[in-house]
Amino acid sequence: MPARIADVASVTAWVDAATMAPSMHNAQPWKFRYVPAAGILQLRMDTARSMPRTDPSGRGMHIGCGAALFNLRVAAAHAGWPADVRLLPDPADPTLVATASFAEGEGSDPVSGLRPAIGLRHSSREPFTDEPVPEELLAGLMGAARAEGAGLSVLGEWQVDAVVEVARDAEQDESLSAGIRDEIARWTGPGADGSAGIPAESFGPRPHAGRAPVRDFAMGRPVPHRRSADFEQSPCLAVVGTPQDRPQDWLIAGQALERVLLRATLDGLSTSLNSQALERPDLRWLLRDPRSPTTSAFPQMLLRLGYGPAIQPTPRRAVSEVLEVDRAAP
The missing domain is CATH 3.40.109.10 (NADH Oxidase)
Incomplete structure (x- = not known):
């Protein structure tokens, strides 16, 4: 029996979780493309959101994309579809920073337990108390x-x-x-x-x-x-x-x-x-x-x-702005 491929609705939900990641100045420098026929999700840097003055090497963009990739892994694992990730799979295409495929029920991934934190994590610019971190x-x-x-x-x-x-x-x-x-x-x-x-x-x-x-x-x-x-x-x-x-x-x-x-x-x-x-x-x-x-x-x-006060989240782009689904691919 052929292995099931993750459906578009599931992948969309996982990408939505990915977009909650932090990034330099909250520029959100990522783009996703899902090919359902192959079951492959691509993660690319969105070069339109680059910062040549403060991030000339693209190091910050890579870090932001890496954080989004981790959120994706957490959300997929929590849904029972652990991700198989390849970093920088094409040397000729440096904007393609990762690909991921998903296998339903292929073992457990300990990162799945972090799923509740994705929507709660926010970068705080408020004062913290003097209570030491244990x-x-x-x-x-x-x-x-x-x-x-x-x-x-x-x-x-x-x-x-x-x-x-x-x-x-x-x-x-x-x-x-x-x-x-x-x-x-x-x-x-x-x-x-x-x-x-x-x-x-x-x-x-x-x-x-x-x-x-x-x-x-x-x-x-x-x-x-x-x-x-x-x-x-x-x-x-x-x-x-x-x-x-x-x-x-x-x-x-x-x-x-x-x-x-x-x-x-x-x-x-x-x-x-x-x-x-x-x-x-x-x-x-x-x-x-x-x-x-x-x-x-x-x-x-x-x-x-x-330890600091609760804060409001910074804005996020809609998942429809960052995810393309290639339905015509063979």
């Missing part, structure tokens, strides 16, 4: 990163000081670059188009005090009724890293990042991402700890973890 939770998050072939390094106090300085340097660089300011403005505040980007109401408060490296997307622009707030003095920061620094590793980093974020969400933690300190190569390497294990040798994303 060591056992941090150990679990490290294990989540390892399960995806990456590493999670929780920073010590002296490393937090260094990260804060790096983030300040990055913010200063942005303020001096008209090109970078224009690119960020395209995706934030009034530039957000209602289905992508970061609207002004999601900027969070203006930092008044504290040492948490929170990116201020206002960049000096007036934001009516925006308040200021004190952030953490001793923030819990962690860095997702990979053994190498190739496009495949960036996709691995995205999957590890989302696995960590979903696990943290189920653990009751608030999370915040900061790519600012990693967007410039010279600053990025200042975050590299030579004592880190080889799985974390190349830093890919900075995370802030803690």
